Amino acid sequence: MTNHKITPCLWFDGQAEEAANFYTSIFKDSKIGTISRYGKEGFEIHGQKEGTVLTVEFQINGQPFTALNGGPVFKFNEAVSFQVFCDTQEEIDSYWSKLTADGGEESQCGWLKDKFGVSWQVSPNIISELMSDPSKSERVMKVLLLMKKIDIEILILA
Incomplete structure (x- = not known):
């Protein structure tokens, strides 16, 4: 491995x-x-x-x-996170619910912490396309900043 x-x-x-x-x-x-x-x-x-x-x-x-x-010396924080890119809302919903289970915490813009304190970003693959479109990026960002778990349909309609 x-x-x-x-x-x-x-x-x-x-x-x-x-x-x-x-x-x-x-x-x-x-x-x-x-x-x-x-x-x-x-x-x-x-x-x-x-x-x-x-x-x-x-x-x-x-x-x-x-x-x-390694012991209690170091703790996780948001300075490092793992990105999980998803094709569908079903994937986002599944990863989100599993990673926040048993004491995980939701955050903003697709970020969360799992029960161990490890930070994750659960994001749709389409987000880079939406954010790079000058005619949509401002509207997408405005909507994205209000979300915790990302909703693909709302982003596309922005």
Whole structure:
């Protein structure tokens, strides 16, 4: 699973395996790969019980990721997000409801945080076309700024 030159590594505080299972349950072409565990070595530094999950390699939509149980030191924020481009409103609705389930939070313009605090943008593929059309871009932006979950039909009619 490490054939790609860039693989995002997501830092969790004990939820790496749970998160990997959550993401792979949502996206097609997804799978769990290698799971590594903490050993006795380095306990004085990492403080993790031997056998605790250290990393989980996984893929979603064919994109490799690593989930790391690094502890409580770092938290996710909106400075980094993952974009999910959709062809239909049905896809947007499905990803939106699954990613916001169990404590996720809706935000503006197609942005959300999942239950782990990871930020996602669930957007229609048509949005770049609409935003690049000088005759529509202002109206599309005005409507888009009022949305949380994006509604393709409203954007097209703007």
